Amino acid sequence: MTVMEKEQARHLRDLWNRMAARHVTMGAGCGCGMMGVSVTLEDFERDIADYLLAEAERLDEPEAAALILAPGPIDDQAQAIRQLLSNIEEGHASAVAAAWLLPRLSKTIESFARLHGNSG
Amino acid sequence: MNLFSVFTHDTGASPSRIPILVLTGYLGSGKTTLLNRLLNEPDLSKTAVLINEFGEIGLDHDLVSHQQEQMTLLSNGCLCCTIRGDLKAALRALAQGEPGRIEQVVLETTGLADPAPILHTLMADPEVLARFRLAAVVTVVDAFNAERTLARQAESVKQVAVADVLMLSKTDLVEADCLRRLTARLRDINPMAELLDAQQHALSSLLPRFQQARTDASSFDEQGYKRFAFIGGAPSATSAQAESDAAHTDGIHTFSITRDDPLHEQGFFTWLDMLASMRGDDLLRVKGIVHIRESPDRPLVIHGVQHLFHPPRWLETWPSEDRRSRLVFITRNVDSEAVETMLDMYQRRRRTGRGLPQER
Secondary structure, three states: OOHHHHHHHHHHHHHHHHHHOOEEEEOOOOOOOOOOEEEEHHHHHHHHHHHHHHHHHHOOOHHHHHHHHOOOOHHHOOOHHHHHHHHHHOOOOOHHHHHHHHHHHHHHHHHHHHHOOOOO | OOOOOOEOOOOOOOOOOEEEEEEEEOOOOOHHHHHHHHHOOHHHOOEEEEEEOOOOOOOHHHHOOOOHHHEEEEOOOOOHHHHHHHHHHHHHHHHOOOOOOOOEEEEEOOOOOOOHHHHHHHHHOHHHHHHEEEEEEEEEEEOOOHHHHHHHOHHHHHHHHOOOEEEEEOHHHOOHHHHHHHHHHHHHHOOOOEEEEHHHHHHHHHHHHHHOOOOOHHHOOHHHHHHHHOOOOOOOOOOOOOEOOOOOOOOEEEEEEEEOOOEOHHHHHHHHHHHHHHHHHHEEEEEEEEOEOOOOOOOEEEEEEOOEEOOOEEOOOOOOOOOOEEEEEEEEOOOHHHHHHHHHHHHHOOOOOOOOOOOO
16 A cells, blocks of 8 residues: 555545535425424445445455455444544555545545535 | 425325416517417416516516406516415415316516515415415526526526526527527526427426426426536536536535435434525525435435425336436535535434424
């Protein structure tokens, strides 16, 4: 793993940390009386991890899949994406896993950020 | 978590709900002239007219030739909350009248209005939905002044963006080059709308609109989609994302998403709900026909204005041989690549811990 990859993992973890606590109100009306369901972006972490795992298995990337599952099954992970990024940042990822995961993590997290009005 | 809340609820009300045609357009565009022409049609004699005016003293209603008892003035139209209350009260009064007295409603908005709050009331209020249905949004565009108005007035851009029909007025006052430029600009903002000359096609085009729901198969205009999809070049075989030539200075941005492979139902609805929740204010218009993997023979039609969507409609059959999912977005400062990335994420994940959409 390169220093640049560790640095990228740190940047993405910082970006996600800033966004994770923000609330999104699903289906809220703008004063027309409809109620919404309030969630945080953190609630989407398992979806992102599950997507990455499905892709890793589909594209036969066992090292990436193993790293995603290192803390346990995705549904049992409280902060799946932050844990994954920490593992990369701390050098626990193989070069192959980091090279495969970081571009995908970057694209997904930055897409969340752009849609949520934060370009990071 | 209860998702798919983006969709308004289908009340299950009578299929004979009274159609409402919303007539909008900037100040002086010719809405009242068009309204008078419509009201002179014998087939529209049982039409109630609601006029939403701006200011202390309404004027437009005095210019409309119609029976006074079938015309209601909604005052102070610049205040969204007020107009919603007035509109609901007016529709409630119409609904309580003698059955059959009213066969359709035309709602003329003030030229200064952002039409979205009015549409939300028509799309989402259970009391309104029980008796009425939104048939179409017709935006009158003054060909002589529209370029300047669109450049300066954000509301006028939104009026164009939400239209099902763009009715050009005063075309006899402009040169052919100006008209071509304006047409291109309107197509840029809203490639899905039917674009017509008020002098030539107004009545023949608008009368059938009362008979169809906004989410009918025919309302997903195949030609309109193709017209848009080829802006900026031919679409690729797998992802026909097409974007308008350049971002407008007002941030209005149109793009489409095409998917050859059917979409997973839960992933699609979760994605749409999340998108509407995060960027609802900036989704000026979303319209699409979707191939859902779990229902391959029945396409799903979606239709939304900002964060609110009509109840999704499952059609009995595909309207053409083209069975790709096709979605068109008219947005303000929304990153299309991010939208597509999120769709891909929700299509490829395997968790299904989300709720279910409307019954089919």
